[in-house]
Amino acid sequence: MEIAKLLVLHKLSSYKMYNSILHASLIIKDTKNSLMFYHDILGLSIDDDRPDLGFPGAWLNIGAQQIHLLELPNPDPVDNRPTHGGRDRHVAIGLSDIDQLMLILKTHDITFTTSSSGRKALFCRDPDGNTLEFIQKN
Secondary structure, three states, X not given: OOHHHHHXXXXXXXXXXXXXXXXXXXXXXXXXXXXXXXXXXXXXXXXXXXXXXXXXXXXXXXXXXXXXXXXXXXXXXXOOOOOOHXXXXXXXXXXXXXXXXXXXXXXXXOOEEEOOOOOOEEEEEOXXXXXXXXXEOO
């Protein structure tokens, strides 16, 4: 078979190989401080099955997916980032009630911006400047 045909077949078959994102990793500087945000404020559950990886961190459950918090020296600057998180790299998380999340964020004085697209969505940052987008999905 010609190489060009093999490349096309490989490309077509690889579309079917991938079916989900299992986790996203975020670099943090203090696990305890980050867990106050992700677990205590946002209410994400902690996966206690995280093995000893040789550095602190945590695995947080979001449905069948996870956010992995990696406590490492943060190479990303937190200054001069876009004010609106939609213009920065981010992780998008679905939720059922954005109004409840807005109330939680306001109660804890966490700054957020709403989506300019008209969707029921908002953007906020964790204590290390990582951007999170929350999108209401009913």
